[in-house]
Amino acid sequence: MKVAVIGSGYVGLVVGACLAETGNDVVCADIDAGKVARLNQGEVPIYEPGLEDLIEKNLDQRRIRFTTDVVEAVKASEIIFIAVGTPPDEDGSADLQHVLAVAAAIGEAMESEKIVITKSTVPVGTARLVRREIESRTEIPVHVCSNPEFLKEGAAVDDFMKPDRVVLGVDSEYAAERLRELYEPFVRTSSAILFMDVPSAEITKYAANAMLATRISFMNAIAQLCEKTGADVDSVRKGVGTDGRIGPSFLFPGVGYGGSCFPKDVKALVRTMGELGADASILQAVEDVNEKQKRLLLRRVVERFGEDLSGKTFAVWGLAFKPNTDDMREAPSLFTIEGLLERGGAVVAHDPVAMEEAREHHFGDRIRYVETYYDALADADALIIHTEWLEYRRPDFERMRAALGHPVVFDGRNLYDPRRMKAAGFEYHSVGRPTLG
Numbered sequence: 001m002k003v004a005v006i007g008s009g010y011v012g013l014v015v016g017a018c019l020a021e022t023g024n025d026v027v028c029a030d031i032d033a034g035k036v037a038r039l040n041q042g043e044v045p046i047y048e049p050g051l052e053d054l055i056e057k058n059l060d061q062r063r064i065r066f067t068t069d070v071v072e073a074v075k076a077s078e079i080i081f082i083a084v085g086t087p088p089d090e091d092g093s094a095d096l097q098h099v100l101a102v103a104a105a106i107g108e109a110m111e112s113e114k115i116v117i118t119k120s121t122v123p124v125g126t127a128r129l130v131r132r133e134i135e136s137r138t139e140i141p142v143h144v145c146s147n148p149e150f151l152k153e154g155a156a157v158d159d160f161m162k163p164d165r166v167v168l169g170v171d172s173e174y175a176a177e178r179l180r181e182l183y184e185p186f187v188r189t190s191s192a193i194l195f196m197d198v199p200s201a202e203i204t205k206y207a208a209n210a211m212l213a214t215r216i217s218f219m220n221a222i223a224q225l226c227e228k229t230g231a232d233v234d235s236v237r238k239g240v241g242t243d244g245r246i247g248p249s250f251l252f253p254g255v256g257y258g259g260s261c262f263p264k265d266v267k268a269l270v271r272t273m274g275e276l277g278a279d280a281s282i283l284q285a286v287e288d289v290n291e292k293q294k295r296l297l298l299r300r301v302v303e304r305f306g307e308d309l310s311g312k313t314f315a316v317w318g319l320a321f322k323p324n325t326d327d328m329r330e331a332p333s334l335f336t337i338e339g340l341l342e343r344g345g346a347v348v349a350h351d352p353v354a355m356e357e358a359r360e361h362h363f364g365d366r367i368r369y370v371e372t373y374y375d376a377l378a379d380a381d382a383l384i385i386h387t388e389w390l391e392y393r394r395p396d397f398e399r400m401r402a403a404l405g406h407p408v409v410f411d412g413r414n415l416y417d418p419r420r421m422k423a424a425g426f427e428y429h430s431v432g433r434p435t436l437g
């Protein structure tokens with residue numbers, strides 16, 4: 001099939017590469033000329049395991065190409081995915097300007113019947129707006145469908161190739177059949193294609209993200225209770241998560257959820273529900289807990305060292321909002337590091353892949369970056385951990401203690417056993433567990 005994917009970010013690139021891999025003829029369009037030039041050289045501007053190989057292979061086979069010409073991409077394709085960003089507007093609602101600009105461009109460019117699919121996460125009712133933009137510019141029939149994306153950054157290629165389910169909100173039998181054909185290679189074993197009406201598909205995406213965010217904030221609230229009572233949230237988590245009705249996922253306490261999706265999607269859902277007169281108080285609470293949780297490590301550091309941090313140096317392990325990605329959008333590390341710098345502290349940071357992102361888009365030379373995570377520790381007053389990268393999980397504790405100026409660790413991901421840390425000579429602060437040492 002001839003497919004266009006408009007927007008070559010995390011989602012657009014994965015969708016484009018995976019659809020090319022199953023034999024489709026894919027053109028990816030983006031307005032960022034620099035990005036497109038790099039992609040055409042086989043250089044992938046984001047870190048996502050497996051993606052670069054997939055793109056290189058499909059470029060070689062000429063099944064994927066990249067262009068800045070949205071009009072040409074639309075003309076060349078029967079199926080068009082809109083995968084541009086939907087960042088939060090000032091009032092928290094999803095900013096649809098990019099989605100609607102693409103819809104307008106599709107309307108202008110259409111020369112034959114098309115199936116247009118919103119892949120971007122968009123509020124319920126957006127497909128209707130997309131249709132209006134297109135139909136006000138052309139008489140040619142268009143199908144407007146919703147196909148929310150559930151991939152996780154860090155495992156995005158795998159998630160797209162082997163989805164738990166594919167949700168398709170369709171407006172016609174014809175669109176349903178064409179999209180079934182497109183997705184069949186990905187659901188050959190156990191997963192299902194769930195066909196539904198378009199508004200239900202639009203809501204499904206927000207409901208799924210809001211549910212996951214709720215579980216995280218819920219456990220962070222329970223962690224606070226554990227801290228106040230001397231209980232251990234890890235025991236509580238296991239006790240709760242082994243209940244088959246609840247399950248273990250997304251119950252880890254920590255420094256709150258970040259990234260490009262949960263924070264903005266919860267905000268946007270609260271906004272949509274408010275506008276339509278639905279009660280969003282549960283989700284407002286989820287967001288309030290998270291706002292506080294993102295600042296937890298900074299609060300702990302200030303409680304321990306005082307408001308004036310001048311003359312103090314902090315080692316930071318982990319900048320990305322989660323492992324296996326260089327994405328730092330809404331990462332908890334941003335809140336801690338800005339707070340440390342504002343109070344006069346110095347920061348030496350390590351992340352296996354996000355240091356370039358941190359330097360280019362967030363901190364420039366205001367913090368120091370080091371090659372190996374042990375290098376960050378040299379004479380530091382404390383170590384602060386934000387991201388549960390595998391390589392931070394079993395470090396050489398003796399080497400750590402010897403390198404640190406003061407053996408103080410603030411662990412926002414509960415990577416280590418508090419008793420073991422105490423025995424190894426650390427003062428160890430974690431989340432929802434007793435502070436030892």
Ligand SMILES: NC(=O)c1ccc[n+]([C@@H]2O[C@H](COP(=O)([O-])OP(=O)(O)OC[C@H]3O[C@@H](n4cnc5c(N)ncnc54)[C@H](O)[C@@H]3O)[C@@H](O)[C@H]2O)c1
Pocket residue numbers: 006007008009010011012029030031032035070083084085086098101102119120121122149150151152153260261
């Ligand atoms: N990142 C994720 O994990 C994830 C997962 C599921 C869904 N989503 C949703 O998918 C959408 C895209 O997210 P992302 O993380 O890929 O965003 P991104 O910011 O990484 O990429 C968006 C791309 O769209 C391009 N763009 C903007 N306006 C354009 C236009 N008019 N024409 C062509 N290209 C244009 C930008 O240059 C950019 O390259 C969002 O709605 C997001 O909520 C993201």
